[in-house]
Amino acid sequence: MKRIFLIVGARPNFVKAAPLYRSLVEAGFADVRIIHTGQHYDFNMSDIFFRDLDLPSPDVNLEVGSGSHGKQTGEMLIKLDDYFYRENPDLVVVFGDTNSTLAGALAAVKLGIKLAHVEAGARSFDLSMPEEINRILTDRVSDLLFVPDEYAEKNLLKEGIPAEKVFNVGNILMDALINNFSKIENLSTGVLEKFGVRPLGYGVVTIHRAHNVDDSRRLNQIIEILNQLSSKYDLIFPIHPRTLKRIRSFDVVLNNKIKLVDPLGYLEFVGLLMNAAFVLTDSGGVQTESYFLNVPCITLRENTEWLSTIDSGTNFLTGLDWRKIQSVLNELKDKGFRPNRKEIPYWDGKTSNRVASIIKDYLDQGGQN
Numbered sequence: 427m428k429r430i431f432l433i434v435g436a437r438p439n440f441v442k443a444a445p446l447y448r449s450l451v452e453a454g455f456a457d458v459r460i461i462h463t464g465q466h467y468d469f470n471m472s473d474i475f476f477r478d479l480d481l482p483s484p485d486v487n488l489e490v491g492s493g494s495h496g497k498q499t500g501e502m503l504i505k506l507d508d509y510f511y512r513e514n515p516d517l518v519v520v521f522g523d524t525n526s527t528l529a530g531a532l533a534a535v536k537l538g539i540k541l542a543h544v545e546a547g548a549r550s551f552d553l554s555m556p557e558e559i560n561r562i563l564t565d566r567v568s569d570l571l572f573v574p575d576e577y578a579e580k581n582l583l584k585e586g587i588p589a590e591k592v593f594n595v596g597n598i599l600m601d602a603l604i605n606n607f608s609k610i611e612n613l614s615t616g617v618l619e620k621f622g623v624r625p626l627g628y629g630v631v632t633i634h635r636a637h638n639v640d641d642s643r644r645l646n647q648i649i650e651i652l653n654q655l656s657s658k659y660d661l662i663f664p665i666h667p668r669t670l671k672r673i674r675s676f677d678v679v680l681n682n683k684i685k686l687v688d689p690l691g692y693l694e695f696v697g698l699l700m701n702a703a704f705v706l707t708d709s710g711g712v713q714t715e716s717y718f719l720n721v722p723c724i725t726l727r728e729n730t731e732w733l734s735t736i737d738s739g740t741n742f743l744t745g746l747d748w749r750k751i752q753s754v755l756n757e758l759k760d761k762g763f764r765p766n767r768k769e770i771p772y773w774d775g776k777t778s779n780r781v782a783s784i785i786k787d788y789l790d791q792g793g794q795n
């Protein structure tokens with residue numbers, strides 16, 4: 427049996443790892459382990475995802491916790507290095523663009539262990555985003571680069587990554603949605619009752635990007651937008667701990683019509699999202715999940731690594747421009763808040779099976795591209 431380690435640490439990593447864990451276990455050629463760095467640790471940011479996504483508890487939790495980027499990534503690197511050295515896996519798989527992704531990648535390649543990156547090639551072309559640094563560095567050292575769309579594929583080829591290492595397999599977040607869809611549908615009515623809203627009668631908000639919340643002027647602008655919107659729409663805002671901390675420390679005042687709630691588990695969150703009129707977000711994952719659900723996504727950023735969702739007609743990049751936001755919402759209202767979505771190739775729920783089969787062939791051939 428081959429040994430494959432899946433490295434996770436933050437909320438989006440868990441959602442991306444779950445479908446691949448399942449596909450690899452079903453394929454039966456490898457002993458698959460989940461290594462948790464401990465980057466996220468609150469119940470609602472970590473354990474709840476293992477429960478919701480039927481992921482077994484991690485084989486190890488390195489309990490690194492919060493800290494500056496350097497300290498957090500450095501501590502992960504030290505602990506992963508030690509663990510990989512002792513356990514000697516055949517392949518390490520990292521997901522997305524978090525500090526756990528970069529630490530897993532560096533720890534693997536420094537020990538000469540083969541490395542696969544799921545969601546490779548995504549680029550915002552904004553080097554002030556910590557995630558962009560994590561993506562570029564991880565891609566540069568990966569042996570297998572699993573890209574979600576044609577934009578990502580082209581980005582890697584332009585950066586000089588050899589084509590034989592790059593595989594357009596689609597977006598693994600669609601697999602998580604499809605694998606869990608009946609569970610989500612079953613609980614969605616209860617979720618709406620819990621929050622006291624009707625289908626298409628509310629908007630969901632998620633904001634956590636450092637660029638948006640660590641700068642008090644920008645955070646104030648966002649809160650102003652939400653306050654204005656709340657006079658017309660019910661807004662439910664499951665708040666990320668980084669954002670809550672900033673709102674408290676900057677003394678920002680949120681209108682009490684905005685329903686501020688703890689971060690939600692995956693099933694509940696998607697259950698809420700699927701019936702929303704719209705979502706306002708700066709999340710990467712939510713931009714793509716709203717594509718699948720055909721829920722309009724208003725992205726409060728100036729750039730995005732998910733141009734394919736803009737092409738598909740579900741994502742609207744407004745930045746913090748209040749006029750743009752208003753005009754997008756007015757147009758959407760006329761269309762009953764459901765855009766005419768164009769399909770994105772391979773976003774079909776079969777991404778994790780494709781990845782598992784490519785990994786199997788790669789390891790069978792002794793790790794040669």
Ligand code: UD1
Nearest residue numbers: 436437438465466467468471492523524525556557667668
């Ligand atoms: C991280 C990722 C980001 C991803 C996000 C998903 C990096 C560089 N950033 O950002 O790409 O979009 O996760 O949610 O890896 N905190 C808690 N409890 C927790 C976790 C965090 O209270 O369980 C608080 C701490 O005060 C911490 C802050 O949130 O300092 C930020 O956490 P951190 O993991 O550093 O970054 P995120 O903003 O979560």
Ligand code: UDP
Nearest residue numbers: 437438441664689690691692695709710711
């Ligand atoms: N999510 C969740 N509960 C929430 C907010 C988000 O389960 O309250 C899920 C969401 O469906 C997606 C993932 O968390 O699968 C995205 O994480 P996040 O937005 O924190 O990170 P990003 O994708 O921006 O890196």
